Amino acid sequence: MPNPTASSQPALAFEQVALGYGEKPLLHDISLSVGPGQVVTLLGGSGSGKTTILRGATGQLAPMAGRVSIFGENLANVGANRLRQLRQRMGVLFQQGALFTDLTVFVNVAFPLREHTKLGEAELTQRVLDRLEAVGLRTAAHLRTSEISGGMARRVALARAVVLNPELVLYDEPFAGLDPIAMGVAARLIRNLSDELGCASLLITHDVPESFQISDHVVLIGQGHCKAAGTPDELRASTDPYVRQFIDGAPDGPVAFHYPQSEAFDRWLAKRGGSNGGAP
């Protein structure tokens, strides 16, 4: 259940954050905040840095500038033990949300409950079946993960991410591989968890129509920066060419399709005896 004392502060806050893997940041000046009961969508093209932002939010990747806070605590001042405690209040659906293969759907979803709670068997079974019911897979509980489809596995991972009733949930591409009906169910599940349990949800996706239906706030990233932020209606009304192209899904415009050329690529190509002629 949501912590009433936490309701005044965001569950997740980025303040002017820079993130990257090498010496130079990949993302600059990113600010966003997700409060209890809110669904905030992070939109951006492939390779724009959405998963990188998720890694910043879980403390896997330290910011190169700015501040990341979870439940009001600046992650820069948090030790490993405290980080583990904070992560227990957080659910994460990873983009490559691997399930344990050769185990059943039930055992996969029950795993976080066995790790972090002392629930009795009857209560644990009930909780797992409830979460599976919410994603339409209660009657698949007995199947091995090798026996289910890719989209079903995605829904099992979604059930697992929320089984501990987290106060903050980060969903990285929850709609990937889902058919339109399952996508609608997943979107409603995300909205309902925020409405009913008061959890804060950060939804990472490229799916504009589905995410706009359930979001309170949208942040669009591109070219290393925050390109736009506002309510879905504000973004729909935007005349900015970058925002327009993203929302309309137009093939031509300022949103880059090609991965940027680099010296590392040039060196690799030269070793293979190639040349850069004709590179975009």
Ligand SMILES: Nc1ncnc2c1ncn2[C@@H]1O[C@H](COP(=O)(O)OP(=O)(O)OP(=O)(O)O)[C@@H](O)[C@H]1O
């Ligand atoms: N571990 C890593 N080390 C170095 N560079 C990385 C690493 N992970 C990602 N990158 C680079 O960072 C950039 C952003 O990657 P990221 O995974 O955050 O994109 P994304 O927006 O999640 O894309 P997608 O929608 O395809 O999942 C890419 O250029 C990628 O090559």
Ligand SMILES: [Mg+2]
């Ligand atoms: Mg990603």
